Amino acid sequence: MEIVERPYSSDELDAIEAAEIEALRKASREPYPDPIEWSEEDIERNVVISSVDHLIDWCRRFSVWPVNCGLACCAFEMIGLAASRFDISRFGMELFRASPRQADLLLVAGTLTWKMAPALKRIYDQMPEPKWVVAMGSCAISGGPFRDSYSVVNGVNLILPVDVYIPGCPPRPEALMHGLILLHQKISKETVLKKR
């Protein structure tokens, strides 16, 4: 049973990944606009949330499953929130899915560096459609204490559209829970069915 040599040399792979990082770094200059399209609709045509929308929003709101993407110290406040004392299974969120395929919420908890940015963008892209992004902690909002470092992304909204920002370093579990309740209110106002 002889083994064939490794398919790729690691230098090739490093070069491919580095090119990806540089490309993303040049591409992300100004932040994504925050997805607040639901509010414009209210102002323009004061559309009434139909009861079917209401029902669908209610179902989505109370089964938001975060993808377990803890980057740094905030991750341990996030796990603390999932633990038994500040329990978020009351909101139906205690299932931290490891793969983005089964997740609805990308809770960016910690400092995002340029080397990690393409991976985070790929995880966001690989999540099924009704998905939301919560930027937890001042590192995810604006780079935080590491803002003027050479390798830190100054704010996750340079890479992803962010729905809720939760300040703090790390934010207390209660603050995180307040942020998630804000997210629930946001979900409850979304119109799902297209107006024909």
Next chain:
Amino acid sequence: MFKTEPIMINFGPQHPSTHGVFRMRITFDGERIVDLEPIFGYLHRGIEKLGESKTYAQIIPYTDRLDYLASMTNNHAYVLAVEKLAGIEVPERAEYLRVIMAELMRIASHLMTVGFMLNEMGAFFTPLLYMWREREKILDLFEMVCGQRLTYNYMRIGGVSHDIPEEFMPALRRFIDEMPGFIDEYDQLLAENEILLARTKGVGILPAEKAINCSVSGPVLRASGVKWDLRKADPYSVYDRFDFEIPTCQNGDVYDRYRMRILEMRQSVRIIEQAMAQLPGGEFRAKVPATLRPPKGEAYGHVEGPKGELGFYLVSDGSPNPYRFHIRAPALLNLTVLRDLCVGRLLADALVILGSIDICMGEVDR
């Protein structure tokens, strides 16, 4: 037999059991690991470069975010290094408070290590939630003292930031009385569990001289039978006034590394008990100028952290900012042995071995 081809899989930055954003590029032949290449840098925030533009007191919050599971110990190591550099005397009461906080942090960090190690063995979140219950008690004690749950910024150059409130001692007393019972409960539930024995006995054996050669430190080194603990070998602060032993195990496999954490938690409880008994009165912080200007020179202060020897190498040129600020990260050096322990073993063992080495990416990538 038939020719089989290797496949290269990323245990990438976003993985439930890599303790943060650590990545391993593993080449498999079926289930057996043929090659493992650790890749770092996904949480490299350049703390050493940022430290050079901050004053000595402003760097303390950065040290909290290094090993965010043991922030008190990072503070302690950094503050000792600065005091050695600037030659500052620390009052007795501050030394004892620092030892109490450092040992409480060691218990909390070991609880997390054992909890997450069992996550990797398949006991998904059950033991971790029990151990998190104890950690929440310790976090309450820290919150009483310095108001924060994770990044304490509690220790200052020359002492500690706040004195302990009067309800701290009774709460600590209650915690210290309960804790040995909980540690026995964990040990009783886990030590003779067949699954744990089957997954950890004889897995990832690290011989003693290889551990020394690979600059491994902390419980991983002592699990291989090397009796080397800075609290006894090079006693800093007031550790020479307490009597406690340094537990070591013999054959250095994953089971011994698990045992090491349990035994060390018991020793930490003993230290805290003696420190509480001998806690003197007096002021808790020496008079230190706000913008400290240490004399030209360098100093290397190290501390026995939960993950190993955490050292700070500071070079000063007389200005209020350090000229060079280097952190000796025990978790990064403990990972030197990961490749040698995992190659040739099965995939499932690799994650358990990584869990037993217990890394924290904030300190590895800095």
Next chain:
Amino acid sequence: MTEALSGEDVAKQIGERFPNAVTDFDETAVFIRGEDVLDVARFLKEAPGLEFDYLTSITAVDYSEHFEVVYHLTSIKNNHSIVLKVRCYDRDNPRLPSVVSLWQGADFQEREVYDLMGIAFDGHPNLKRIFLWHGFAGHPLRKDFQGNV
């Protein structure tokens, strides 16, 4: 108590074996010429009285006219420690022999010094950037680094 050996008598012991290796010493450190790092390190590791079997840490400091690589060595057997310093004056292509053959713990630390300070180590099995990505311009911990792009 880990006894920090004084730079003087360690320098004397090294001086007997390698006459022109030691360039300078002070009370805690011994300064070594760049080319003899490997021989002096092997001597320190194997000499009966010294036996520095544990490499605590490798650091590099940029003193703008020269680089200084600092090796903290400890002996677990005899519980003493020494600091070995090497100066390289060549700023655009600083090279040093690697000590990975003696202490495998030096692997990641030398890669980190190469990555953040730009000092290359000959004989290192896998000298690549450890923290930053492949095409990163410059070495951040140098004093003349341009900072954020």
Next chain:
Amino acid sequence: MLGNFGYVGIFLILSLGFAVLLILLPYLLRLVGVVPKKPNPVKTSTYECGMQPVGTSWIQFKVQYYFFALLFVAFDIQVVFLYPWAVTINQLKLFGLLEMLAFFLILIVGFVYAWRKGVLVWK
């Protein structure tokens, strides 16, 4: 009045209908507009911890995986036979029990043989 088989027919239709409905539910909801459908190349690529997968997974891998699969199928079928037996155990009384034990014995012999051959240990 539906004969006995009428009820079996209704039960069959309902169960089949339920199964088909569940399978087609995502597709139906997409038609109605509840489930959004926005495919893009990155979303449809395989997920590998945030990194691009390297090489193909269509490789010659070890044949040992098949042994595990075969053993699983064998014992899964055995469980399928248990269900009807468990439902009617009180009519079958002791005879049914002994029959099932004989059936088990045969399969256990097969399992022990595979175990002794070292199929379960990854070489």
